[in-house]
Amino acid sequence: AEARGLVSEILEAGMQPDVATYSSLLALVSRLAEVDGPAGMEESRVLMEELEAGGVEANEVVFNAAIDCCAKAATAGASPSLCLLRAPPLPPLSLAASLINSPP
16 A cells, blocks of 8 residues: 555656656565565555556566566465466566566
């Protein structure tokens, strides 16, 4: 809820969050996921939905941050099935490498 609160504050200030905003927030959320897997995974999912709803186009940095969050959350005990991300039609090479190299 903390990251979503920051997005709300940005919007209330009359600014529009961009791809850098979301990638930074997802990196922050991945730290939460290390401690509280399900909360971090849920926060990541909601941020990705807000990004899409706001018309922001996710790039490989955003997807890598979201995948990192999900991997850390799964390591912290969250069910990997909770992490539902909509990947781009053809993921960038670095995204594919992240998927291949993520911990089991």
